[in-house]
Amino acid sequence: MDEFRSGNPAEPKELPGDFMERLDRDIGEAGGELEPDELRKGSIGATMFDLPNSEDGTLVVLLPREHLLKAPSQALLRIKSTDGRTYLGVVAAGPFAEPDSLRGDAPMLVNVQARGGIFLPPYHGRIQVNLLGEERADGKLVPPRFRPLPNSPVFVLDEVESAAVLKAGGDIGLGLAFGYDAIEVGIPSDQKAVLPRHTAILGTTGGGKSTTVSRLIKEAQEAGMAVIVLDVEGEYTHLHEPTEDPNMLLALSERGQQPAGVPAGQMTVYHLVGREPANPKHPNLRAFSLQFARLSPYHVAEILEFTDAQIDRFLYAYDIAKALLRGLGIFPQKDVTPEERARQERLVLELDEFERGYPRLTLSLMLDVVEACLATVKGHDPAPFNELLKTAEGKHLLNTLLHSDKLPKDSRSWGRLYSKLWRLRRLEVFDVSPGKVSPLNYRQLIRAGYVSVFDLSDTGASELSNIAIADLLKGIQEAQDDAYHAWEQGKAEPPTRVLVIIEEAHEFLSAERIDKMPILFEQVARIAKRGRKRWLGLVFITQLPQHLPRQIFGLVNSYILHKITDPQVVSTLERVVPGIEKSLWQRLPGLAPGQAIVSFPHMGRPLLIAVGPTPCKLRMVE
Numbered sequence: 001m002d003e004f005r006s007g008n009p010a011e012p013k014e015l016p017g018d019f020m021e022r023l024d025r026d027i028g029e030a031g032g033e034l035e036p037d038e039l040r041k042g043s044i045g046a047t048m049f050d051l052p053n054s055e056d057g058t059l060v061v062l063l064p065r066e067h068l069l070k071a072p073s074q075a076l077l078r079i080k081s082t083d084g085r086t087y088l089g090v091v092a093a094g095p096f097a098e099p100d101s102l103r104g105d106a107p108m109l110v111n112v113q114a115r116g117g118i119f120l121p122p123y124h125g126r127i128q129v130n131l132l133g134e135e136r137a138d139g140k141l142v143p144p145r146f147r148p149l150p151n152s153p154v155f156v157l158d159e160v161e162s163a164a165v166l167k168a169g170g171d172i173g174l175g176l177a178f179g180y181d182a183i184e185v186g187i188p189s190d191q192k193a194v195l196p197r198h199t200a201i202l203g204t205t206g207g208g209k210s211t212t213v214s215r216l217i218k219e220a221q222e223a224g225m226a227v228i229v230l231d232v233e234g235e236y237t238h239l240h241e242p243t244e245d246p247n248m249l250l251a252l253s254e255r256g257q258q259p260a261g262v263p264a265g266q267m268t269v270y271h272l273v274g275r276e277p278a279n280p281k282h283p284n285l286r287a288f289s290l291q292f293a294r295l296s297p298y299h300v301a302e303i304l305e306f307t308d309a310q311i312d313r314f315l316y317a318y319d320i321a322k323a324l325l326r327g328l329g330i331f332p333q334k335d336v337t338p339e340e341r342a343r344q345e346r347l348v349l350e351l352d353e354f355e356r357g358y359p360r361l362t363l364s365l366m367l368d369v370v371e372a373c374l375a376t377v378k379g380h381d382p383a384p385f386n387e388l389l390k391t392a393e394g395k396h397l398l399n400t401l402l403h404s405d406k407l408p409k410d411s412r413s414w415g416r417l418y419s420k421l422w423r424l425r426r427l428e429v430f431d432v433s434p435g436k437v438s439p440l441n442y443r444q445l446i447r448a449g450y451v452s453v454f455d456l457s458d459t460g461a462s463e464l465s466n467i468a469i470a471d472l473l474k475g476i477q478e479a480q481d482d483a484y485h486a487w488e489q490g491k492a493e494p495p496t497r498v499l500v501i502i503e504e505a506h507e508f509l510s511a512e513r514i515d516k517m518p519i520l521f522e523q524v525a526r527i528a529k530r531g532r533k534r535w536l537g538l539v540f541i542t543q544l545p546q547h548l549p550r551q552i553f554g555l556v557n558s559y560i561l562h563k564i565t566d567p568q569v570v571s572t573l574e575r576v577v578p579g580i581e582k583s584l585w586q587r588l589p590g591l592a593p594g595q596a597i598v599s600f601p602h603m604g605r606p607l608l609i610a611v612g613p614t615p616c617k618l619r620m621v622e
């Protein structure tokens with residue numbers, strides 16, 4: 001080799017005259033130049049040998065340095081195994097940079113780097129890839145029986161192909177898939193397997209839940225769904241106005257979108273009678289009252305936390321009240337046609353008191369009956385408030401009903417029952433006389449393209465919100481059932497797709513109370529199950545998923561997970577939410593506001609997304 005060396009190392013000597021010919025001859029003898037492998041053209045790297053700690057479903061891919069940045073986290077890859085099989089995978093960890101021939105933590109490298117990094121050895125990239133499946137010739141993805149062989153070329157899917165694999169599109173736009181320029185992620189509003197199988201939106205305070213929800217409301221409204229929002233903080237009472245939030249305005253303009261509210265004519269804000277509305281200026285503001293007769297007596301007992309002794313007495317009084325209504329011809333009614341009378345009799349016969357109460361039974365009448373029982377036990381005369389019980393006929397009937405040996409004794413239990421019912425009465429939302437405020441017309445809530453916000457911000461008592469929510473859910477379900485029947489009989493258009501959004505769901509359905517409130521939970525579970533058939537989707541939102549009863553997760557198939565920092569909550573969710581890989585779970589505590597991991601049945605796989613800004617105004621809630 002001395003012949004190549006010059007005196008000055010900076011000046012190489014000329015090559016000897018026949019060097020190139022000799023080289024060509026040698027190459028020719030060795031079989032000619034290495035043909036570029038057609039199969040590897042366009043690949044970014046190749047699979048590595050397996051190691052003793054290799055696991056099924058995941059493999060290591062090595063990348064030459066120049067391709068290091070072509071395999072970002074979550075990128076989709078195609079692996080063309082040298083045995084002819086093709087696999088799809090996703091970058092689950094990395095890309096990591098590793099020196100070619102030294103360990104990254106070799107003392108020499110550490111030393112050099114620590115002193116200013118004057119020496120950078122050659123390096124390559126390494127990524128951890130999770131296998132999504134084996135790609136069959138027809139494009140179908142099936143669970144793999146083998147794994148890619150070592151040194152198989154790996155390719156990055158372009159956006160078009162990625163979109164096809166992710167299957168993440170839908171007319172209700174949520175945002176953009178993280179790591180891609182233009183893959184829109186959305187929810188198909190017309191697929192029965194998606195929204196009617198129910199959704200949970202979870203995340204700590206400030207994670208972006210309300211922004212996501214207001215987007216969802218707007219987009220669902222535009223998609224022609226009926227949207228009902230149970231808004232315990234009055235946050236959504238300004239949705240008809242365009243957003244004024246500078247962050248949102250900036251984000252909207254970056255996307256070329258305009259701030260815009262839900263059309264005011266397509267939105268109503270309801271608030272409980274006598275309660276302060278969160279937005280008194282809403283153009284369609286309506287007060288509503290509740291009807292005691294719609295409440296199941298068992299549900300009332302749950303909500304007011306009656307003791308066993310109180311339940312016995314309450315149900316006893318309930319039976320007296322029913323007998324009064326029947327005996328005095330209030331229900332079933334006396335002076336009606338025989339057909340109507342038969343209809344009302346049938347209604348009473350078929351009445352399921354776990355579902356609802358006795359028609360026309362008011363809270364005020366119930367209080368009178370309980371007071372009368374209390375008085376009788378104490379040996380006093382009852383002093384009813386209702387005119388009905390002041391008539392001779394009413395007095396007589398009440399007396400007959402009271403004087404039975406079966407009347408439970410113990411005036412203290414009766415007294416406690418009475419005061420608990422009074423607490424309900426004092427809220428002044430039950431059975432408000434017609435004309436003043438009308439009870440809800442549930443059919444109006446399920447109109448296509450209509451948003452109904454129930455402002456429950458000033459109910460003052462969580463019992464009251466819970467009664468209102470339970471009643472609303474039941475009413476919506478019944479209205480939707482009726483719409484279905486009418487359609488099935490050919491009497492009406494196909495029913496509207498309905499979305500019911502329950503904010504702060506942990507307050508309504510708390511794990512702590514679930515044992516004490518089996519009837520409420522049963523009811524929600526029943527609505528959830530019927531909703532699947534009847535196009536009624538529930539959306540549960542909470543910042544405290546650990547307070548939701550586990551059973552709720554059994555009813556939910558879709559998730560939008562904003563930032564969650566509590567490791568215990570994350571690990572509980574890991575157990576109940578299927579299909580999200582470890583690397584995505586690890587990102588959950590570090591998500592920025594507006595980022596979310598979404599998992600929906602229509603999607604090829606769960607995705608990290610940047611939720612788009614909302615064009616609607618949210619009320620600031622401290």
Ligand SMILES: Nc1ncnc2c1ncn2[C@@H]1O[C@H](COP(=O)(O)OP(=O)(O)OP(=O)(O)O)[C@@H](O)[C@H]1O
Nearest residue numbers: 204205206207208209210211247593594611612613
């Ligand atoms: N999609 C988004 N794009 C950009 N910024 C967002 C997005 N979502 C939320 N943010 C930012 O995060 C802030 C908090 O969002 P938001 O009120 O929706 O959170 P939240 O989870 O509902 O909080 P809380 O639990 O307090 O109700 C917003 O004011 C906004 O600045």
Ligand SMILES: [Mg+2]
Nearest residue numbers: 209210211235
């Ligand atoms: Mg919020």
